[in-house]
Amino acid sequence: MPLSAGASGAEALAPGQDLIRGGRAGVVVAGGAEACPRPFTIAASAGTEALPTQSVAPTTGPAAS
Structure with missing residues (x-):
């Protein structure tokens, strides 16, 4: 099984297929x-280094203004 951090639901479809x-x-x-x-x-x-370590300001969308 692949290691995922956010796409695990999508990756679960492949073995079923x-x-x-x-x-x-x-x-x-x-x-x-x-x-x-x-x-x-x-x-x-x-521990899997799947989380961001730096804050990045959004460049688009409502949070950017």
């Missing part, structure tokens, strides 16, 4: 869900 295309399953339930940011999940994401 492979099961269907390979004839090993007729129906697959696949996807992802958002999780509440808890200290453990933040620490786990930080």
